[in-house]
Amino acid sequence: MLSFAAWSAAEGGHAGAAGEPSGFLGVLAQGAWLIPVVPLLAVGLIVLFGKRLPLKGWELAEGALVFVGLYGAALLIGNWVDPFAFERHVEIARIGVLPGGHDLVLEWGWVVDGLSTMMYFVVGVVGSFVFTYAKGYMKGDVRFTWFFAAFSLFAGGMLVLVSSPNTIQLIVGWELVGVASYLLIGHWWEDHANNAAAIKAFLVNKVADVGLFIGVIISGLVVGSFRFTDLLDAVEAGDSALADVGVWVGLALFIGAMGKSAQWPFHVWLPDAMAGPTPVSSLMHAATMVTAGVYLLGRMFPFYQAEGFGAGLKPLILVIGALTLFLGGLLALVQDDIKKVLAYSTVSQLGYMTAAMGAGAYTAGLFHLFTHAFFKGLLFLAAGSVIHAVHSNNMSDMGGLRKAMPKTYWTFLIGSLALAGIVPLAGFWSKDEILASLAYDGQHGGGGLATFVLVLALAGAFVTAFYMARTVNLTFFGKYKGQAHLHESPRVMTYPLIGLAALAAVGGLVNMPGWFTAFTSWLAARAHPIVEHHASGLNWGLAALGTLAALAGIAAGTALFGRDRATQRERDRFRIPVLYPLLEHKYYLDDLYDYGLVRPIRGPLARAANWSNNVIIDGAVNAFGVVARRLASLVYGGFDQRGIDLGINAAAAAAGEAGGALRRVQTGKVQQYAAALFLGAVALVVGFLIFT
Amino acid sequence: MTINQFLILGSLLFSLGVYGVLVRRNAVAVLLSIELMLAAVNINLVAFGSLLGDTLRTGHIFALFVITVAAAEVGIGLAIVILIFRNRASANVDELDLMKW
Amino acid sequence: MSFGDWIGQSENIVFLVIGVVMLVAGFWVVTSRNLVHAVLMLVLALAGSAALFLMLGAEFVAWTVVLVYIGAVVVLFLFGLMITRAPLRRDPVSLDHARRWPAMLVAGAVFATLAYATTAFYGWKEGAAVTPSPTGDLGDLLFNRFVIPFEAVSFVLLAALIGGIVLARKDPRE
Numbered sequence: 001m002l003s004f005a006a007w008s009a010a011e012g013g014h015a016g017a018a019g020e021p022s023g024f025l026g027v028l029a030q031g032a033w034l035i036p037v038v039p040l041l042a043v044g045l046i047v048l049f050g051k052r053l054p055l056k057g058w059e060l061a062e063g064a065l066v067f068v069g070l071y072g073a074a075l076l077i078g079n080w081v082d083p084f085a086f087e088r089h090v091e092i093a094r095i096g097v098l099p100g101g102h103d104l105v106l107e108w109g110w111v112v113d114g115l116s117t118m119m120y121f122v123v124g125v126v127g128s129f130v131f132t133y134a135k136g137y138m139k140g141d142v143r144f145t146w147f148f149a150a151f152s153l154f155a156g157g158m159l160v161l162v163s164s165p166n167t168i169q170l171i172v173g174w175e176l177v178g179v180a181s182y183l184l185i186g187h188w189w190e191d192h193a194n195n196a197a198a199i200k201a202f203l204v205n206k207v208a209d210v211g212l213f214i215g216v217i218i219s220g221l222v223v224g225s226f227r228f229t230d231l232l233d234a235v236e237a238g239d240s241a242l243a244d245v246g247v248w249v250g251l252a253l254f255i256g257a258m259g260k261s262a263q264w265p266f267h268v269w270l271p272d273a274m275a276g277p278t279p280v281s282s283l284m285h286a287a288t289m290v291t292a293g294v295y296l297l298g299r300m301f302p303f304y305q306a307e308g309f310g311a312g313l314k315p316l317i318l319v320i321g322a323l324t325l326f327l328g329g330l331l332a333l334v335q336d337d338i339k340k341v342l343a344y345s346t347v348s349q350l351g352y353m354t355a356a357m358g359a360g361a362y363t364a365g366l367f368h369l370f371t372h373a374f375f376k377g378l379l380f381l382a383a384g385s386v387i388h389a390v391h392s393n394n395m396s397d398m399g400g401l402r403k404a405m406p407k408t409y410w411t412f413l414i415g416s417l418a419l420a421g422i423v424p425l426a427g428f429w430s431k432d433e434i435l436a437s438l439a440y441d442g443q444h445g446g447g448g449l450a451t452f453v454l455v456l457a458l459a460g461a462f463v464t465a466f467y468m469a470r471t472v473n474l475t476f477f478g479k480y481k482g483q484a485h486l487h488e489s490p491r492v493m494t495y496p497l498i499g500l501a502a503l504a505a506v507g508g509l510v511n512m513p514g515w516f517t518a519f520t521s522w523l524a525a526r527a528h529p530i531v532e533h534h535a536s537g538l539n540w541g542l543a544a545l546g547t548l549a550a551l552a553g554i555a556a557g558t559a560l561f562g563r564d565r566a567t568q569r570e571r572d573r574f575r576i577p578v579l580y581p582l583l584e585h586k587y588y589l590d591d592l593y594d595y596g597l598v599r600p601i602r603g604p605l606a607r608a609a610n611w612s613n614n615v616i617i618d619g620a621v622n623a624f625g626v627v628a629r630r631l632a633s634l635v636y637g638g639f640d641q642r643g644i645d646l647g648i649n650a651a652a653a654a655a656g657e658a659g660g661a662l663r664r665v666q667t668g669k670v671q672q673y674a675a676a677l678f679l680g681a682v683a684l685v686v687g688f689l690i691f692t
Numbered sequence: 693m694t695i696n697q698f699l700i701l702g703s704l705l706f707s708l709g710v711y712g713v714l715v716r717r718n719a720v721a722v723l724l725s726i727e728l729m730l731a732a733v734n735i736n737l738v739a740f741g742s743l744l745g746d747t748l749r750t751g752h753i754f755a756l757f758v759i760t761v762a763a764a765e766v767g768i769g770l771a772i773v774i775l776i777f778r779n780r781a782s783a784n785v786d787e788l789d790l791m792k793w
Numbered sequence: 794m795s796f797g798d799w800i801g802q803s804e805n806i807v808f809l810v811i812g813v814v815m816l817v818a819g820f821w822v823v824t825s826r827n828l829v830h831a832v833l834m835l836v837l838a839l840a841g842s843a844a845l846f847l848m849l850g851a852e853f854v855a856w857t858v859v860l861v862y863i864g865a866v867v868v869l870f871l872f873g874l875m876i877t878r879a880p881l882r883r884d885p886v887s888l889d890h891a892r893r894w895p896a897m898l899v900a901g902a903v904f905a906t907l908a909y910a911t912t913a914f915y916g917w918k919e920g921a922a923v924t925p926s927p928t929g930d931l932g933d934l935l936f937n938r939f940v941i942p943f944e945a946v947s948f949v950l951l952a953a954l955i956g957g958i959v960l961a962r963k964d965p966r967e
Contacts, residue, residue, distance in 0.1 A: 671890075671896075675895065675896065675899050678899050678902075678903055679899055679902065681903075682899075682902045682903055682906045685906050685907075685910055686906055689909070689910060689913075
C-alpha cells in the first residue's frame with residue numbers, strides 16, 4: 001500500500017560533508033527516482049511495441065540510457081559544484097514489529113550522493129555507448145527487440161541497485177541484474193552450451209547471495225531498519241547489539257559481494273558468461289554488474305572501517321582481493337579465446353578493487369571501478385568488433401588485423417595501454433592510487449599483509465601488461481590465419497569505440513593526487529563521511545615501479561608473442577613451462593566444483609528428490625485424481641445416463657411416436673379431408689347448440 | 693306452406709350431396725355432388741326469402757349469387773379436372789394423393 | 794299445425810310430389826353406376842328445384858336456374874365427362890369407394906345437425922303469404938341495394954373466365 005503521505009527525507013543530519021540540495025539541483029535530486037524507472041519503463045514499452053517501431057525498440061532502450069547518462073552527468077556536475085547527499089523514501093508496507101519497538105518497514109526510495117551519482121554516470125554513459133554499438137552488433141539477430149528489452153531490464157535493475165537507500169531494495173536490484181544476466185548470457189539459447197553458462201552464472205551468484213540475504217536479515221533485525229543510513233548511524237553510535245553480530249554481518253555481506261564481483265573462488269561463472277553477446281560482456285560483465293559487489297562494499301564502507309564491526313574482516317578482504325587479482329591474471333595468459341582473456345582480466349581488476357577496499361582505500365577502489373568501466377568496456381567492444389569481422393572468438397584465427405581494421409586496432413591499443421597502466425591514460429592513475437593506498441595501509445595498520453599484497457599487485461601489473469601485449473600481438477600483428485573477408489566494422493560500432501577510447505584516455509585525469517582531485521570530492525559527498533587517507537601528491541616511487549612493471553610486461557609479451565609460431569598452443573607451452581597445465585585447467589577449480597558439488601547433487605540427491613516427488617507427492621495427487629474420476633463416472637453412468645437422460649429420451653421418443661402416428665392422418669386423399677371438414681363443422685354446430 | 697318443410701328438404705338434399713362428395717371416385721362425379729349441395733342451399737335461401745315476409749327478397753338475390761358462383765366454380769373445377777386428366781390419363785381422385793405423408 | 798292440416802293444402806301435396814322426385818333423383822345422382830345417368834338425374838333434381846322456386850314466387854330465380862344450371866352447367870358436365878374419357882355406360886369398375894359407411898355416417902351426421910339446427914328455430918306454423926317477386930323489383934334491388942356484392946360476383950366471373958381459359962388451353966410451349 002503505497003502511502004505517499006509517508007514521505008520521509010533522511011538528511012545528512014551529521015555535521016558532515018553534505019547537505020540538502022536546493023534550487024535546480026534540488027529539483028534534479030527529487031526527480032532522481034526517474035533514473036531507475038525510465039529504463040524499466042522502456043522494458044515494458046519495448047516488449048509491447050518494440051517490434052512495430054522503425055528501429056525495432058532500440059530507440060526506446062537507447063533513449064532511456066541517454067536520459068540516464070545525461071541525468072547522471074548533470075547530477076555529477078551539480079554535486080561537484082555544490083556537494084550534497086540526498087535520500088527519499090516512500091513507504092510501501094509495514095511488515096512487523098520487533099521486540100525493541102521498531103516497526104519493520106518496506107520502503108522504496110532513491111539516493112543521490114557522490115557514490116550513487118558516480119554509478120549513474122557510469123551506467124548511463126558506458127551504457128549509451130554500448131547500446132549504440134549493440135545496434136550494429138546485433139543487427140539481423142533473431143531476437144533483436146527482446147535483446148534490448150532484457151538489456152534495458154539490466155540497466156534498470158543496476159540503477160535500482162545503486163540508487164537504493166535500503167538493503168531490501170538493494171536485493172531487488174541485485175536479483176534483477178542476476179535475472180537479466182541469465183537472460184542475456186543465454187540469449188542464443190539454441191546452443192545448449194549457452195544455456196549451461198547462463199545457469200552456471202545464476203547458480204554461482206545465488207550461492208553467494210545466501211550470504212547477502214543472511215547479512216541483510218541479521219542487520220535489519222538487529223538495527224530495526226533496513227535503511228543504510230540507520231545501519232551506518234548505528235555503527236557510528238557504536239550500537240552494541242550490532243557490534244555483537246558485526247563480524248557475521250560483514251562476512252555475510254562480503255560473501256554476497258564476492259559472488260557478484262567474481263572474487264576467487266566464486267569467479268568461475270565470469271569466463272563462461274562470455275557465451276553471451278559481446279555488448280553484454282562489455283556492459284554487464286566488465287563495466288557495471290560485476291562492480292555491484294564493490295559498490296556494496298563502498299556503500300557499507302563505514303561499517304568495514306569501524307573497529308568492532310567490520311574492520312576485523314579487512315585482512316580477509318585484502319587476501320581474497322589479492323588472490324583474485326593474481327590468479328585471475330595468470331589465467332588470462334593461456335586463453336585462446338579473446339573474450340576469455342578479457343574476462344579473466346576483469347576478474348583480476350575486480351581483485352584490485354576489492355583489495356583496495358580491504359586496505360581502507362575507498363576512493364582508490366571506486367576510482368578504479370570508474371576507469372575500469374571505460375577501458376574494459378572499450379576492450380570488450382573492440383574485441384567484439386574483431387569477432388564480428390573474423391567470425392571467431394579464437395586468437396588462433398586472427399592475426400594481422402592491424403591494417404584491415406585500423407579504428408578497432410587503435411582503440412584496442414588505447415584500451416590495453418590504459419589497462420596496463422601507462423601514463424597518462426586512465427588506468428595509470430587509478431592503479432597507482434591503489435598501489436599507494438596499499439603501501440600506506442602497509443605502514444598504518446594493514447601490516448605485512450598489505451605490503452605483501454602490494455608486491456602481488458605490482459606483480460599483477462606485470463602480468464596484466466604481459467597478457468594484454470600477448471593479446472594485441474596475436475590479434476593485430478603477424479599474418480592473418482583465418483579465411484574470413486576482413487573489413488572494418490560499421491560506424492555504429494566504431495564510433496562508440498572512439499568515444500570510450502577518449503574516456504579511457506582522459507578519464508583518469510579527474511583524480512590526479514596533488515593536482516586535481518575532483519573525483520575524490522565527488523565521492524566524499526555522503527551522509528556518513530568516509531575516513532580515509534588521501535595522498536597529498538603522487539607517490540613517484542610507486543608510480544615508477546608500476547610503470548616499470550607494465551613496460552616490462554609489454555616488452556615480454558611482445559618479445560615472446562610478437563613473432564608468429566605455428567600454433568598458439570605451441571607458443572604458450574613453449575613460453576610458460578610448468579604452470580601451463582595448471583593454468584589450462586583453471587587450477588582444476590571447475591573440476592573441483594563439478595565433482596565435489598554438482599555431481600553429488602545431480603546424482604543421488606536429485607534422484608532421491610525425484611523419487612519422493614513421484615511416489616509420495618504425485619501419488620497423493622494422483623489418488624485424488626482417481627477418486628474424482630470414479631465419482632464422476634458414477635454420476636455420469638448412474639445418474640445422468642440412466643436417470644435424467646432416460647427421462648429426456650423418453651419424452652423425445654414419445655413425441656416422435658406421436659408424430660409418427662399422427663402423420664398417417666395426412667393421406668393425401670381430398671375426400672377424407674372433406675369428411676373431416678364436415679365432421680368438424682357438425683361438431684361445431686352441435687357444440688354451439690348445446691352450449692347456448 | 694311451412695318453412696320447415698323446405699328446410700328439411702334442403703337438408704336431405706345437402707346430406708345426399710355430402711355423401712356423394714365423400715364416396716365417389718370420379719372427379720366429375722364429385723363435382724356433380726357439389727352441384728347437388730348447392731342446389732339444396734338454393735332451396736333454403738329462396739324459402740327464406742319468400743316465407744319470412746322479407747320485402748327485400750334478400751334470399752332470392754343471394755340465390756342468384758349462389759347460382760353464379762356455382763357456375764364459375766364448375767367451370768374452373770372441370771378445367772382443373774381436364775388438366776389432371778391430361779397429366780395422368782385418369783380422373784380417379786384416389787390417385788391424387790401427392791400430399792400424402 | 795298437424796300433418797293432416799298440412800296435407801290438406803293442395804300446395805303441400807304438389808310440394809310433396811316434387812320433393813320426392815327430387816330426392817329420388819338426388820339419390821340416383823350419388824349412387825348411379827352410369828355417370829351420364831347421374832348427370833341427367835341432376836337435371837331432374839334441378840328442374841324440381843326450379844318448380845319449387847316457382848311455387849315460392851321466385852320466378853326469375855327459377856328460370857335462371859333452368860337457364861344457367863341446366864342449360865350451361867350440366868352441358869359443361871357432359872363435356873367434361875367426354876373429355877376425361879369417363880366410361881359412358883355402366884362402369885365395370887365401381888364408381889364408389891369400397892367402404893361407404895364412413896361417408897354415410899358423416900352424411901347422416903350432417904343431415905341430423907342441419908335439420909335440427911334449421912328447424913328448431915321455426916315452428917310448424919304457416920309461413921308468410923307467398924307473393925310473387927317481380928323481376929323488376931329484383932333488378933331494382935340488385936343494382937341499388939346489393940350492387941356491391943353484384944360487382945364482386947362479376948369479378949368472380951371474370952376470374953373464372955380467365956382462369957378457365959388459362960388452365961384448359963394447350964401448353965404454349967408445345
